[in-house]
Amino acid sequence: MTIVIFGGNGDLAHRKLLPALYNLHVDGLLPPRIAIAGVGRKDTPDAAYREFAKDGITKFSRRPIDEQAWQTFAAMLFFVKASLDGEQVLAPLGARLDIIEHERGLPGDRIYYFALPPALFVPTVKQLDRARFVNRTGDPVARLIVEKPIGRDLDSARAVNDAIAGVFDERQIYRIDHYLGKETVQNILVMRFANSIFEPLFNQKYVDHVQITVAEEEGVGTRAGYYEQAGALRDMVQNHMLQLVALVAMEPPHALDADVIRDEKLEVLESLRPIEGAAIDANVVRAQYAAGFDLGKPVPGYREEQGVDPCSRTETFVALQIFIDNWRWAGVPFFLRTGKRLPKRASEISVHLKEVPPILFNANPAARLDPNVLSVRIQPDEGFSLGISSKLPGPHVRVYPVKMDFHYGSTFGGSSPEAYERLLLDVIAGDPTLFMRRDAVEAAWRWVMPILERWAETTTDSLPAYPAGDWGPVEAGQLVESTGRRWRAL
Amino acid sequence: MASAVADRAWRQSTPERIEPDLAALWRDLARPDQPIARAVMSNLVVFCSPTDADHADAGAITVPLGLNDVAALHPSRLIVLEHEPGRRTPDAPFAAGVGIITFGPPHARYGVELIVVKSACAEASLPSIVRRFVRGDLPTTVWWTEDLSTTSPLDALVTMGRQLLYDSRRWDDLRRGVSALAPLVAGRRVDLADLNWRRLSPLRQALEHAAGPAGSTSRHEVTVRIVHRRGEAALAWLLAASLLATRDHAADDAVLSVVIRHGTGETTATLTSHSVVVAQGSAPPFVVGVPIASEGDAVAAELRTLSHDSRLDDAIDALARWFAVA
Numbered sequence: 001m002t003i004v005i006f007g008g009n010g011d012l013a014h015r016k017l018l019p020a021l022y023n024l025h026v027d028g029l030l031p032p033r034i035a036i037a038g039v040g041r042k043d044t045p046d047a048a049y050r051e052f053a054k055d056g057i058t059k060f061s062r063r064p065i066d067e068q069a070w071q072t073f074a075a076m077l078f079f080v081k082a083s084l085d086g087e088q089v090l091a092p093l094g095a096r097l098d099i100i101e102h103e104r105g106l107p108g109d110r111i112y113y114f115a116l117p118p119a120l121f122v123p124t125v126k127q128l129d130r131a132r133f134v135n136r137t138g139d140p141v142a143r144l145i146v147e148k149p150i151g152r153d154l155d156s157a158r159a160v161n162d163a164i165a166g167v168f169d170e171r172q173i174y175r176i177d178h179y180l181g182k183e184t185v186q187n188i189l190v191m192r193f194a195n196s197i198f199e200p201l202f203n204q205k206y207v208d209h210v211q212i213t214v215a216e217e218e219g220v221g222t223r224a225g226y227y228e229q230a231g232a233l234r235d236m237v238q239n240h241m242l243q244l245v246a247l248v249a250m251e252p253p254h255a256l257d258a259d260v261i262r263d264e265k266l267e268v269l270e271s272l273r274p275i276e277g278a279a280i281d282a283n284v285v286r287a288q289y290a291a292g293f294d295l296g297k298p299v300p301g302y303r304e305e306q307g308v309d310p311c312s313r314t315e316t317f318v319a320l321q322i323f324i325d326n327w328r329w330a331g332v333p334f335f336l337r338t339g340k341r342l343p344k345r346a347s348e349i350s351v352h353l354k355e356v357p358p359i360l361f362n363a364n365p366a367a368r369l370d371p372n373v374l375s376v377r378i379q380p381d382e383g384f385s386l387g388i389s390s391k392l393p394g395p396h397v398r399v400y401p402v403k404m405d406f407h408y409g410s411t412f413g414g415s416s417p418e419a420y421e422r423l424l425l426d427v428i429a430g431d432p433t434l435f436m437r438r439d440a441v442e443a444a445w446r447w448v449m450p451i452l453e454r455w456a457e458t459t460t461d462s463l464p465a466y467p468a469g470d471w472g473p474v475e476a477g478q479l480v481e482s483t484g485r486r487w488r489a490l
Numbered sequence: 491m492a493s494a495v496a497d498r499a500w501r502q503s504t505p506e507r508i509e510p511d512l513a514a515l516w517r518d519l520a521r522p523d524q525p526i527a528r529a530v531m532s533n534l535v536v537f538c539s540p541t542d543a544d545h546a547d548a549g550a551i552t553v554p555l556g557l558n559d560v561a562a563l564h565p566s567r568l569i570v571l572e573h574e575p576g577r578r579t580p581d582a583p584f585a586a587g588v589g590i591i592t593f594g595p596p597h598a599r600y601g602v603e604l605i606v607v608k609s610a611c612a613e614a615s616l617p618s619i620v621r622r623f624v625r626g627d628l629p630t631t632v633w634w635t636e637d638l639s640t641t642s643p644l645d646a647l648v649t650m651g652r653q654l655l656y657d658s659r660r661w662d663d664l665r666r667g668v669s670a671l672a673p674l675v676a677g678r679r680v681d682l683a684d685l686n687w688r689r690l691s692p693l694r695q696a697l698e699h700a701a702g703p704a705g706s707t708s709r710h711e712v713t714v715r716i717v718h719r720r721g722e723a724a725l726a727w728l729l730a731a732s733l734l735a736t737r738d739h740a741a742d743d744a745v746l747s748v749v750i751r752h753g754t755g756e757t758t759a760t761l762t763s764h765s766v767v768v769a770q771g772s773a774p775p776f777v778v779g780v781p782i783a784s785e786g787d788a789v790a791a792e793l794r795t796l797s798h799d800s801r802l803d804d805a806i807d808a809l810a811r812w813f814a815v816a
Contacts, residue, residue, distance in 0.1 A: 217622070293618035295505050296583050296611035343621035350627075367797060375627065380509050387627065392794055400794060401629070405528055410516040410601075469618035489626025 001034050007115035008038020014056035020420035022057045025073045035100050037078045049079035084123050090131035109141035122163040129167040136169050145174045148239045154445040161438050174427050175436040179240040181419030184382040188247045203328045208354045210334045211488050215342040224307030232318040236338040242444045258433040269443040273323040276450040285475045286315035289341040292468030299468045316340040319476040341468035346490045347378035370401040383407040500548045500589035512588045529565030529600040533630040540572040546587030546606040559786025561591050561602040564793040569623050570606045575641045583609040617646045639667035657685040658724040665813045672810040675803045683792035687802050696766040696778040700757050713751040731805040
């Protein structure tokens with residue numbers, strides 16, 4: 001097996017891919033015969049590329065570098081210079097890969113990883129086709145990994161998917177959403193379908209509402225060029241958050257086969273109630289962060305960030321109320337929020353169960369009991385907790401909210417594998433369960449398009465702002481409070 | 491009584507590394523043969539003056555404040571904010587440390603998280619630090635360990651919690667202390683929890699018992715004489731205000747003594763460190779016990795209280811109005 005990373009000397013390879021491959025190597029999970037080839041425009045000797053990889057592993061690996069393990073890992077690393085401009089530009093790459101594979105006795109099975117800007121997806125896949133790198137029969141193996149975003153709207157997503165489908169068969173394509181590789185996200189299915197206590201509650205009879213929060217403490221940083229064109233809805237909601245909604249809301253699959261699970265997730269995406277016209281203003285809040293504080297330090301507002309248009313209308317925060325119009329979830333609101341420069345990095349799904357009747361311990365209207373909340377912490381501090389009411393010890397009957405809490409870290413010890421480790425391993429094994437299928441990507445785009453179109457039309461109204469370091473604009477609070485509920489504090 | 495501390499894992503950290511370092515400590519403490527549970531029922535944000543050290547020092551904080559006892563009795567995420575009041579210069583916190591205080595026998599260990607942040611930030615930026623570290627799904631109490639008659643509680647910080655815990659026994663200037671709290675009482679924005687007021691509870695209960703059914707003394711003009719030990723002025727004024735607010739009424743080791751004359755009768759109640767003795771005319775005196783409680787016990791008891799103490803609010807409000815007139 002040869003893993004060919006286009007964008008091999010880029011940020012993603014440096015911070016995520018090479019450390020993930022190193023950890024798989026240390027854990028003995030990589031195939032015994034493997035080569036990893038970084039591909040990029042810059043002329044980089046193999047030795048220099050290995051130093052680049054070592055630097056990334058030293059800085060970003062979940063475990064410290066081990067010199068012996070590094071030496072064996074480094075021997076697998078190569079770099080090939082390649083340009084995408086012109087005809088047959090990948091021929092030299094093919095020749096070099098042939099040599100590497102021949103020298104190492106590899107059969108020519110390859111995984112092509114596009115760690116590239118989205119604009120280069122289509123040109124690169126066309127070059128792969130011209131160079132005859134891809135065999136649809138699967139012998140030798142040819143698999144493609146593409147990073148999000150797949151397009152910036154439905155039409156461009158279809159165009160990217162069409163171009164890729166012209167070269168690769170759908171079963172050869174692995175559209176990566178690293179959220180789906182996180183341990184806790186994978187554990188959502190285990191929690192729901194391997195425990196008899198939870199699944200019977202996951203429906204409109206018992207669930208009052210669901211909240212999903214993906215909060216980032218960082219600002220736009222060095223990604224202004226990308227982010228100005230994307231915004232929070234494209235960057236987070238269309239992919240990560242709708243995938244989380246699908247996992248929480250899906251029906252039980254009849255098998256753990258990739259397509260069975262992905263079919264069930266697609267059902268959820270296709271059951272999302274469209275938000276169109278005036279309903280967008282009532283159910284969607286967008287905002288930008290203004291100057292504020294991050295952990296005590298003053299930080300600039302979004303429009304003052306380097307590379308951002310001072311008149312930018314790109315949203316750095318979005319909150320939505322959505323509904324899934326199926327039998328299971330009829331009438332249950334799902335509240336989603338995501339944003340940059342929020343107080344902390346935290347991703348969580350919380351399932352809020354209905355209140356107990358207002359009698360006995362819940363009789364005082366001025367002091368209602370906290371409803372039970374099942375929360376799934378995706379990051380950091382992965383785990384689950386269930387909030388329950390308990391009697392305080394003592395002679396009086398006083399009720400106090402307590403939590404039954406499960407933490408991966410202190411339960412299992414050691415650090416969980418990074419999402420990219422699991423996902424790369426799945427691609428090597430040929431398991432697409434945790435990857436997005438074309439129909440799901442396009443269903444998600446189809447659902448967000450009316451919102452994007454309405455925002456594109458309304459350019460005159462002012463965009464709400466929130467101070468950096470706060471939990472979003474007041475309008476986001478009102479979105480939830482207008483239904484008699486509140487955002488869960490994280 | 492609080493459980494004895496079994497151990498404390500501690501490491502220096504940086505403000506940015508606090509959560510990962512805490513996670514690493516938990517991983518280090520987790521052993522297959524000796525499991526450890528995380529115990530956390532609330533957030534306790536402790537605001538205090540900085541210690542002399544230029545690094546975060548767990549011992550210098552936990553011992554004087556009795557945080558080990560509090561953690562044992564009411565396990566909370568302890569977030570200690572060492573801050574020099576009056577700072578206006580925007581700056582990041584300059585030191586931090588994280589720890590896990592463990593309790594219990596080896597087969598049933600539980601741990602409580604401790605975060606210490608030494609800050610020289612502008613006060614306006616402090617909420618951004620607190621928001622980062624509190625567990626938002628749990629009740630939050632802000633414990634103002636400073637004398638809030640000299641260091642007014644920061645509104646933005648205090649109102650992040652559901653409860654403001656303080657000790658009026660520390661007040662140098664009673665009027666300023668009351669005026670610092672008056673806006674919070676007026677707006678009912680947080681629940682007040684005064685450790686000194688807790689000390690007054692047995693005396694208040696005893697007086698209520700002595701007064702008999704509500705209103706039995708209100709028909710008479712009453713005279714109240716309160717005598718207090720040196721350093722207990724706040725307690726005395728709280729009692730006076732409590733009596734005023736309710737419109738009812740109200741020795742050597744006596745902390746506080748109150749004499750209430752109503753008509754021809756007289757009630758004397760004396761609070762000592764262990765009891766309240768109430769004498770009424772020729773009837774034999776009765777005694778109300780005073781719970782033996784350390785500061786840690788008292789703090790933990792307040793943390794467990796999720797309801798509003800309207801009697802304390804009324805007393806503070808009465809004092810504020812009283813001082814405004816005086």
